Amino acid sequence: MIQVNDNFLLLPESYLFSEVARRVKVFQEENPEVKVIRMGIGDVTRPLCKAAIEAMHRAVEDEADTATFHGYGPEQGYAFLRDKIADFDYQKRGIAISPDEIFIGDGAKSDLGNFFDILAQDSTVAVTDPVYPVYVDTNVMGGRGGKRHGEHHEGIIYIPLNKANKYVPQLPEQRPDVIYLCSPNNPTGTAMTREELKKWVDYARKENSLILFDSAYEAYIHSEDVPHSIYEIEGAKEVAVEFRSFSKTAGFTGVRCGYTVVPFALMGHDSEGNEVSLNRLWNRRQCTKFNGASYISQRAAEAVYTQEGRSQIEETIEYYMENARIMRTSLTAASYDVVGGVDSPYIWLKTPKGMTSWEFFDHLLKDHGIVGTPGSGFGAEGEGYLRLTAFNTHEATREAMLRMHNS
Numbered sequence: 001m002i003q004v005n006d007n008f009l010l011l012p013e014s015y016l017f018s019e020v021a022r023r024v025k026v027f028q029e030e031n032p033e034v035k036v037i038r039m040g041i042g043d044v045t046r047p048l049c050k051a052a053i054e055a056m057h058r059a060v061e062d063e064a065d066t067a068t069f070h071g072y073g074p075e076q077g078y079a080f081l082r083d084k085i086a087d088f089d090y091q092k093r094g095i096a097i098s099p100d101e102i103f104i105g106d107g108a109k110s111d112l113g114n115f116f117d118i119l120a121q122d123s124t125v126a127v128t129d130p131v132y133p134v135y136v137d138t139n140v141m142g143g144r145g146g147k148r149h150g151e152h153h154e155g156i157i158y159i160p161l162n163k164a165n166k167y168v169p170q171l172p173e174q175r176p177d178v179i180y181l182c183s184p185n186n187p188t189g190t191a192m193t194r195e196e197l198k199k200w201v202d203y204a205r206k207e208n209s210l211i212l213f214d215s216a217y218e219a220y221i222h223s224e225d226v227p228h229s230i231y232e233i234e235g236a237k238e239v240a241v242e243f244r245s246f247s248k249t250a251g252f253t254g255v256r257c258g259y260t261v262v263p264f265a266l267m268g269h270d271s272e273g274n275e276v277s278l279n280r281l282w283n284r285r286q287c288t289k290f291n292g293a294s295y296i297s298q299r300a301a302e303a304v305y306t307q308e309g310r311s312q313i314e315e316t317i318e319y320y321m322e323n324a325r326i327m328r329t330s331l332t333a334a335s336y337d338v339v340g341g342v343d344s345p346y347i348w349l350k351t352p353k354g355m356t357s358w359e360f361f362d363h364l365l366k367d368h369g370i371v372g373t374p375g376s377g378f379g380a381e382g383e384g385y386l387r388l389t390a391f392n393t394h395e396a397t398r399e400a401m402l403r404m405h406n407s
């Protein structure tokens, strides 16, 4: 008999995006003349920057010659990329992170999902609600979620993000061992200020909790008081792991490259109370279970740090953020209740007239030919909201806003 991991059976069928796709397909078949505008996608749409493309071409040529061929690389990532990250993303911002504290991976999703390999399996976990579903589902797979009651798993601590708390995660009543924070946030599009994040760092230090800080949307930050890294907060190196990605920063959703920072100062404890370095354990885990991101992807990521690369990715981010501005301005003028879109490519929209997320989704699709993502798909607190993304073209974004204005 082949026994399966029962925990997987505790997960609901992943229904959100498939249901969105199904409803759009039905609508499009019945209304082939309508030009549907997709604002539900959480994927970038513009091509990779020229600097990254050229670097990949050169890397392919390297692989074609015995003298420059690269086979297995270091499991932690190539020094040429780790050095650039340490320098540009941390040291130049006044944060002392060394290349050996940086682990290159194939994107943030895998590292976020895998990190629990090195933590006690019965740890208590807190997430926000709404939430990027990967945090919850990977914990359920790992046996920490327990049974599902309605929208929640009994073993997980949920921290609501709503209008009443201005979408800022508040400290929980029950102490978690591990806390997932995402800023700028997917799906709400809001970002934590330095002061708000400091409260969490201080709390984690006091309570001996670990913060898993997801800053996949760091490149979209425009507000002065929003930190780009959790390590801008004093003492964070002792309590936080930071996950970053080139996906949304530089359009690498298809190429795949990201990195995780595990500071030397971050210590855990074994079951006998002895101190253990998380950096050492993560290194051990990666050396055993991971063989490195591809040489070609890492050369592409390196090119993002050149002068041309930096200005090219900034141009693309500004293109998306112009869409976000168009959306915010236009929706606010039409009396919609919106947050986000200032430090992230996401707009979190309150449904009008007390509609549920799916009712509003259907209204936008059927009456305006616009596709969003129902907020209820990100958690119970997301009910009554809809997420719109800024990853479309200026033309389609303007057209969508015009359609919503004329409702």
Ligand code: PLP
Pocket (backbone or CB within 6 Å): 042, 106, 107, 108, 109, 110, 132, 182, 185, 186, 214, 216, 244, 245, 246, 247, 253, 257, 258
């Ligand atoms: N974290 C957040 C909050 C995301 O929204 C995403 C992707 O949508 C990821 C992580 C994963 O990014 P990737 O695996 O492409 O690096």
